[in-house]
Structure formats: structure tokens, C-alpha cells
Amino acid sequence: MGAITTKGRKLHEIEHVPYEQAFLIGDLLTSNITMLAGEPKAGKTNFAAGMSAALLNGADEFLGLPVLRLCRNIVFGLTDDGAEGELRERLHGAVPRDSVTVFPVEDTSQPGYWQGVRDDLLTLGADLFVLDNVLGALGDGEDVASSVTARNTIDKLKPISKSGIPVLAVTHTPKGNGEGLTTASAPIGGRAMAGGVRGVIVLRKSKKGRSIQTAINWAKSDLDIAVTMRTASNGSEIPVWERVQPGLKVVSLPKAKTWGEDLVARIIEEQPEEESALALSRRYAPIVDRKPETVRPKLRDRLERVGGRWVRKPAATA
Numbered sequence: 001m002g003a004i005t006t007k008g009r010k011l012h013e014i015e016h017v018p019y020e021q022a023f024l025i026g027d028l029l030t031s032n033i034t035m036l037a038g039e040p041k042a043g044k045t046n047f048a049a050g051m052s053a054a055l056l057n058g059a060d061e062f063l064g065l066p067v068l069r070l071c072r073n074i075v076f077g078l079t080d081d082g083a084e085g086e087l088r089e090r091l092h093g094a095v096p097r098d099s100v101t102v103f104p105v106e107d108t109s110q111p112g113y114w115q116g117v118r119d120d121l122l123t124l125g126a127d128l129f130v131l132d133n134v135l136g137a138l139g140d141g142e143d144v145a146s147s148v149t150a151r152n153t154i155d156k157l158k159p160i161s162k163s164g165i166p167v168l169a170v171t172h173t174p175k176g177n178g179e180g181l182t183t184a185s186a187p188i189g190g191r192a193m194a195g196g197v198r199g200v201i202v203l204r205k206s207k208k209g210r211s212i213q214t215a216i217n218w219a220k221s222d223l224d225i226a227v228t229m230r231t232a233s234n235g236s237e238i239p240v241w242e243r244v245q246p247g248l249k250v251v252s253l254p255k256a257k258t259w260g261e262d263l264v265a266r267i268i269e270e271q272p273e274e275e276s277a278l279a280l281s282r283r284y285a286p287i288v289d290r291k292p293e294t295v296r297p298k299l300r301d302r303l304e305r306v307g308g309r310w311v312r313k314p315a316a317t318a
Helices: 003-007 044-056 083-091 113-124 147-162 190-194 259-270 277-288 292-302
Strands: 023-025 033-038 074-078 100-104 128-132 167-172 199-206 209-216 224-231 239-243 303-306 309-312
Touching: 023 044, 033 044, 033 147, 044 074, 044 083, 044 128, 044 167, 044 199, 044 224, 044 239, 074 083, 074 113, 083 100, 113 147, 147 167, 259 277, 259 292, 259 303, 259 309, 277 292, 292 303
Parallel strands: 033 167, 033 199, 074 100, 074 128, 128 167
Antiparallel strands: 199 209, 209 224, 224 239, 303 309
């Protein structure tokens, strides 16, 4: 029995996958494996965080593109030291509580490692798996510039996507825009890396600003658009991405409230019996995952006790 006899199917036997099921974000993030590539410091993790926030918050659009699926649980596999804390600052308070799970990707050369990751993702009910980044997830002796390693890397992720869990794999492009560097060949590993995925997003950063380019199967069109990124508020690390190409609608994530603003609103609604900012800070610090000495000045500057009720100070009116 040959490959055709055992695996061949007639066209009418192949399941039709409509556009709305092929993408989480139309023409951008596929429901299969999507590669997000860019130079170091181009903003790849921030871009992944921005897409994740749009999916978890049920936004209508991201960069003017339709968000086609609501996600309830996104899992990040992180490889860099300190990456967990950085991701926390970018998403904590901007997405529903307990909607993001983070784990360190390490010892990937162990037999069955990626099978175990897939099984855990299924157990968690993950709606999206973000691997950040591919280089850090390589096994001992593997070189992503090798076409063999590039193909093997994608092959390790395919069982996850075939189980119904979309994968966003973050990787690097060679430094500088080399001659002939197309979107499809942009990730280190070139076409061998890009060939096994459903789509490639390249985030470029230059003196002129940022832009994204895509090469994605089933997309209505490939993108080449200018974008900007800002933070949601002063002192915040929550990224807000906007499309700035002239003549196109600018769409961004809603401005996220800081944890302090959310806490003030909660206290005004709940009207706890505590009568001082110190007592309030001790009560609510564990709830907002902060130390009491961090919470106290936020409350002292924004709230006051009037007639037995907590009210917002006039100068702190939202």
C-alpha cells in the first residue's frame, strides 16, 4: 500500500475551511501556525501582546483588521531571562484576570518535550500558543540558520496546530534589510522556516518608523502598512498599536485603566468599613497583587472619607 492509497482523498472529502475559521485576526494571525519575525528590539513581543489583548478583550478590530475569534486562554512559552516579568507589565491589567498563562521553555532536547507541551495546552484549553522565541527554544547543537533545523522546528509545532490550537512563533530576521530579503525569506532560516507555516508577519523598524509586511495563505491581500506603538498611559508598559497609513482608518486597543484607577473605582463601589488609606491598602494590596506601601499613596492621593463614605478627591476626578 503506497502513500496515495493510504492517505489520498477526493476533493469532496476534504473539509472546507471558511475564511472566518482560517484566521483569528483577518489577513494577519492565522488559526494554524503564524511566524512573527523582526530584528531585536523591533517590538515583536509587544506586537504579540497587542494581538493577544485584542483577542482576549473581544475587540472588534486590530489595526483595522477584523478580530474573528474571542480567546479566553492564551499561553506564552518564554525563553529569555526576565521575559515573564516583562510580559506581566505589558498585559497585567489590560486583559481579563487568569486569561494568560506563562511558562519557561527549557530543556527542549528531552524526548517527548513538545508532545508534553501539546498535551498540557489541550488540558488547559488554550486558544492560542505563543512561542517567544524560536531561537531560545532550539535544542542542543541546533542552528536555526540550517534548513534542516528550520524544518524540524516547524515540525515540532505542527502537532500543536493540528490539535486545533493556533501557534504564533516569534523569531528573528537578520540584522539590516538585506538585498532581496522578501517577507517569505525574512526569518532566520529563510524559506525553510517560512515554508512550513501558514503565514509570515515581518515587523520592521527603521528611522522612518515601524511597518508590518505579511505573506499569508488564504489572506484576501498581503499587508504592507505603517504602524506605530505607544503605551496606554504614562508609566505604563501596556502597548497600544495603531495603523497610520494615510487614508486608512486608525484603530487601536481601548486605553487601559491603571490598576490604581480600577482599585479606586472598586472602593467607591464597595464602600469598605476601613477609615484610613493605610487600612485600605492593607486590605486591598493582596487583591491587586501589590505591596501595601505601593497601594497606600495611590489611595491617599485619590480618595477621602466624607460623611462615612469613600469619595474621589476633586483633583483626582477621572
